[in-house]
Amino acid sequence: xxxILQIARRELVGFFASLMGYVLIIxxxxxxxxxxxxxxxxxFFIGEANLNIFFKVAYWSLFFFIPALTMRSLTGEIRGGTLxxxxxxxxxxxxxxxxxxxxxxxxxxxxxxxxVIYYISLWSIGSVDHPAIILGYIGLLMMSMSYISLGIxxxxxxxxxxxxxxxxxxxxxxxxxxxxxxxxxxxxxxxxFFSSLSMFTxxxxxxxxxxxxxxxxxFFSMIFFxxxxxxxxxxxxxxxx
Amino acid sequence: MDIVVxxxxxxxxxxxxxxxxxxxVKAGEVLGFLGPNGAGKTTTMKILSCFLLPEEGDVKIGGYxxxxxxxxxxxxxxYLPENNPLYQDMNIIDFLEFIARIxxxxxxxxxxxxxxxxxxxxxxxEKHKLIRELSKGYQxxxxxxQALIHDPDILILDEPTTGLDPNQIVEIRxxxxxxxxxxxxxxxxxxxxxxxxxxxxxxxxxxxxxxxDGTAKEMRKQAQGSEILKVGIAGGEINDIFEKLMEIESVExxxxxxxxxxxxxxxxxxxxSSVKAIFDICVANxxxxxxxxxxxxxxxxxxxxxxxx
Numbered sequence: 001x002x003x004i005l006q007i008a009r010r011e012l013v014g015f016f017a018s019l020m021g022y023v024l025i026i027x028x029x030x031x032x033x034x035x036x037x038x039x040x041x042x043x044f045f046i047g048e049a050n051l052n053i054f055f056k057v058a059y060w061s062l063f064f065f066i067p068a069l070t071m072r073s074l075t076g077e078i079r080g081g082t083l084x085x086x087x088x089x090x091x092x093x094x095x096x097x098x099x100x101x102x103x104x105x106x107x108x109x110x111x112x113x114x115x116v117i118y119y120i121s122l123w124s125i126g127s128v129d130h131p132a133i134i135l136g137y138i139g140l141l142m143m144s145m146s147y148i149s150l151g152i153x154x155x156x157x158x159x160x161x162x163x164x165x166x167x168x169x170x171x172x173x174x175x176x177x178x179x180x181x182x183x184x185x186x187x188x189x190x191x192x193f194f195s196s197l198s199m200f201t202x203x204x205x206x207x208x209x210x211x212x213x214x215x216x217x218x219f220f221s222m223i224f225f226x227x228x229x230x231x232x233x234x235x236x237x238x239x240x241x
Numbered sequence: 242m243d244i245v246v247x248x249x250x251x252x253x254x255x256x257x258x259x260x261x262x263x264x265x266v267k268a269g270e271v272l273g274f275l276g277p278n279g280a281g282k283t284t285t286m287k288i289l290s291c292f293l294l295p296e297e298g299d300v301k302i303g304g305y306x307x308x309x310x311x312x313x314x315x316x317x318x319x320y321l322p323e324n325n326p327l328y329q330d331m332n333i334i335d336f337l338e339f340i341a342r343i344x345x346x347x348x349x350x351x352x353x354x355x356x357x358x359x360x361x362x363x364x365x366x367e368k369h370k371l372i373r374e375l376s377k378g379y380q381x382x383x384x385x386x387q388a389l390i391h392d393p394d395i396l397i398l399d400e401p402t403t404g405l406d407p408n409q410i411v412e413i414r415x416x417x418x419x420x421x422x423x424x425x426x427x428x429x430x431x432x433x434x435x436x437x438x439x440x441x442x443x444x445x446x447x448x449x450x451x452x453x454d455g456t457a458k459e460m461r462k463q464a465q466g467s468e469i470l471k472v473g474i475a476g477g478e479i480n481d482i483f484e485k486l487m488e489i490e491s492v493e494x495x496x497x498x499x500x501x502x503x504x505x506x507x508x509x510x511x512x513x514s515s516v517k518a519i520f521d522i523c524v525a526n527x528x529x530x531x532x533x534x535x536x537x538x539x540x541x542x543x544x545x546x547x548x549x550x
Contacts, residue, residue: 013335018330080329082326082328084292084322084326085322089344090312
């Protein structure tokens with residue numbers, strides 16, 4: 001446990017030392033604030049006391065921000081040779097990967113935290129559906145964790161951050177939009193199969209305030225498979241190289 | 242802690258980087274790993290430090306196998322990898338603290354250990370600099386500090402003196418010698434003088450196999466076989482001296498090394514010595530000896546002989 005926290009801590013300090021952390025938080029708040037309160041179908045235009053607009057903006061902006069955060073998580077260690085340094089310390093593969101995972105989800109939580117102000121402001125304007133908003137936040141965190149896990153997997157594949165970034169976006173867009181598009185244009189088993197693989201389906205159901213175990217099974221299996229695959233890739237890298 | 246290496250084999254594709262290597266290192270021993278580039282030194286060290294897994298064979302460190310208990314082994318090992326990877330964007334103190342915390346060093350001891358390492362490795366003036374701002378020599382010291390910070394029983398150093406200037410090399414050697422009094426040290430190098438100066442025992446490997454295992458002295462003896470003397474004799478005609486020397490029973494060959502100064506090289510038959518006979522000739526003919534030195538085969542020669550077949 002200590003090892004996971006130490007790795008996460010180092011990583012977080014690194015995020016802020018490289019300004020990446022600040023840029024992410026400022027950009028995320030800027031984007032989401034602008035679209036939630038000022039531009040287009042904003043809250044005042046819809047006239048309902050919910051944060052659906054914010055969740056929609058966050059749904060897309062996190063999709064692009066997360067690969068930018070995870071693209072260096074293992075590629076950097078592989079390229080700089082520090083993977084050897086870490087793995088010859090009393091650290092297991094799982095601890096290393098979970099440390100990377102923890103640091104990124106903490107950073108995402110830090111970016112999401114100030115948006116609680118939106119929630120409080122909304123609360124003061126009208127009567128809000130509290131469970132829906134809380135589940136919406138949980139949905140955002142679940143989605144973020146799924147993509148962080150995917151991002152870490154992609155960063156275990158090579159020593160190139162660009163390849164990690166592009167492959168995360170490429171694989172991610174299938175879950176994020178393409179499966180949804182296929183599902184909505186097909187019927188029966190095909191339709192429900194792709195719908196069950198779609199991040200959009202699961203996120204929307206949660207952010208509408210519906211607690212469904214299926215959604216959580218989807219998120220947790222995506223997180224687990226991403227992290228497990230990264231671990232296996234790292235192990236095989238050291239067996240064969 | 243003893244290190245027992247048993248029939249280690251590691252392949253990179255079809256090529257065997259390490260081919261059935263076995264050896265033992267006793268606690269408190271300083272072992273030098275010698276070999277030309279690509280001999281398998283680094284691969285073996287990476288396996289010992291639980292970074293790579295071998296296809297065949299096992300390493301037991303303090304009784305634990307690298308296959309079953311790598312976590313236990315890693316706690317007792319300090320490892321300095323060949324290219325010395327460090328987090329370039331951290332400063333020395335933060336980096337060493339990170340490593341110390343990973344090793345579960347109790348919080349109240351961390352500061353003491355850090356200051357100790359900074360002092361031992363001569364980093365006092367630089368300790369708040371970013372690692373990327375350091376020269377190669379100082380980075381090497383940081384690498385050594387991170388390997389030593391948890392006071393490991395076993396130290397594995399892959400070419401610890403590369404990139405250092407002559408003064409630093411001497412300092413690092415002194416440091417390794419000092420550490421080697423208490424700990425088991427394995428270090429690799431292709432500089433023979435370095436291995437000879439710091440190690441109790443030398444292991445020469447070539448093409449993934451152990452070629453020689455012994456002390457520098459034993460290796461010389463083994464390679465030398467027969468006595469070779471550099472002899473300077475004056476007080477007579479050099480050609481007469483040459484003939485007299487050839488008449489000695491135990492002498493196999495005599496060569497002129499320096500005709501002017503009358504210096505010759507006398508090689509005896511294996512397991513025989515000609516020293517007394519040479520002295521007797523001089524007494525009998527009224528010659529006098531200006532020089533008499535046993536010629537030691539250089540370690541370089543042994544190394545070249547063993548690794549260029």
